Amino acid sequence: MSKIDLRSDTVTQPTEEMWRAMAEAEVGDDVYGEDPSINRLQELAADMVGKEAALYVPSGTMGNQVCLMAHTRRGEEIILEDEAHIFMYEAGGPAVLSGCQLHRIPGERGVLHPDDVRAAVRAENIHFPETTLLCLENTHNRAGGTVTPVQRMRELAEVAQEAGMNIHLDGARVFNAACAEGVDVRRITEHVDSVQFCLSKGLAAPVGSIVAGTEEFIARCLRARKILGGGMRQAGIIAAAGVVALQTMVDRLEEDHANARRLAEGIADMAPFTVDLDSVQSNIVAYDVDPEWFSAPAFLDELRERGIMANPVTPQRIRMVTHYQVDSADIERTLDSMTEVLSQW
Template identity: 40%
Template sequence: MEDIIDFRSDTVTQPTAGMLATMMQAKVGDDVYEEDPTVKELEKKLASMFGMEAGLFCPSGTMTNQIAIKCFTQPMDEVICDQTAHVYRYEVGGIAFHSQASVRLLHGERGIITPEMIIPEINEDNIHYPDSSLVVLENTVNKGGGACYTLAQIAPISELCKASGLKLHLDGARLFNALVATGDSAADYGKYFDGISICLSKGLGAPVGSVLLGSAETIRKAIKIRKLFGGGMRQSGFLAAAGIYALDHHVDRLAEDHKHAADLESALLKTDYVHHVMPVETNIVIFKVKAGYTAKGVIAALKEQGILCGATGIDTVRFVTHLGISGEMIARAIKQIGVLQPERI
């Protein structure tokens, strides 16, 4: 049987041989004592890349996001974000649980919000209202089909936040995909954000880990919150080494994932069961099935052909390309997409 083609997420990647070799050679120490040299190298490397003062290595992007939100809010504050935001939809209500903050939801275009949307949602000083204290952006936008913010879009949001006394955090789970797609400079990001979460275990292909970037003061506070959340790791340099390898070897190749996603988009648009496909910018392909079909039915039919993917709604399906997907796999998937006959309802 041919290999399974797994489009469910870019989190399913396996470490490459070169990454595994680098991990096994890592110099390590006790990171809770701040003595792991490889963790320090990773944190310093990413902070320097994005023009930030410091970084903190954590087990997951959910943790880095929730630590940042706790750093930048107080109980009874309010967080402003898009209604599709990962921090709101997919982090188990962590904003309420960890930070005791409420959420003001915006309805951006494919998850992209603008200053004009934010301005009327900033609360005035009134005893009836929570204090608006933080805006969170997501780049790329998962639920938006991998839609990208450019720095030109981010800059006015940052200016508004500074003028309004709000902090600005970036959920950069797939930020390197956005950088490859837009050509923007990573070094410029530090000008605009108080916190940036960088995930290493998606398109970059590391097995575990995210890094929170911020000011030295923010990261000192974040270290204690990480400990509170149970995220203090010991000889985590073995994992950090994978992140360093990914940054050195797996960034430019993200363009290949983007091309594969665009090829899938073209194939899907030619079928008689797809209503439309969200414009593909990076490595995420989300499509809506036509009336008479269901996402569940399409997913089941693809699974029978050895192709795994996931639903984002009752009539929407998501493919995510990654380093575990070869050109040959894309060709096979496109062939099956073209002849697929999903069950109708």
């Protein structure tokens, strides 16, 4: 029985073209700036998101953290959404590495309201930390892949400008956001000072993320990456797959979104589950499990017996993520298997 892995879009295997590019990659020592494949990836990535310069980093987490290190000084405050990845899942990095305090404000389906951000900015007062950075997440992972619309990005940028704050975008899945909105990704990134996006999620490269911003900002990120030990020598081998990811995997993301929608609509018809269909905007389907039926892990154990894998987000919430190794037949098989588990419960 073949497996269907819906745990994350990080589980994707490289495409044939990526394997070939990796085997044939021209490499050099990137700490000397001499790896042609990395340089090519960085130039292509900067151009795609409309920024002056870009830097290849090993992971999305490192990308976010080097940006925070480059933007802030110790003792400053960063505004971000209540369940932002930077707060939830980066092991306290902002406290450890940047010495910054996080000011979390709830969004609606992960989307911040400009008035709430404005109200959260600290007044000039010796007792308060200085608010110097706003972090956005688009699409928003914990909220279930929701999109901050371009118009909202613009409004948030206006608030940041009024308050003298920079904006960093955790755009791990920013190409999914652009696809969901039907816009060039630059329409999103033009509103932020820096962006981090992952090559190793929906774009299916094996390793790595990009940070992008001004030349001067990226020079500071390079130093921060060095502090974290993220200089990777002949990493052109993996960067070559990143180039293929940017060239071949962006335009197909709409397939993942269509599969997620079909999955969500099927799940919405099943009694023990509640799906907020309005929050299914990209490649993530998150839904609640009625505790009178079972817990999320108990149900997922049964599904795993049938070759289908997904993760619980909480004891009563499940997340399923579509990606290029899940096709529409896999979605139908997943729905059929879920129906079968329910009928036997």
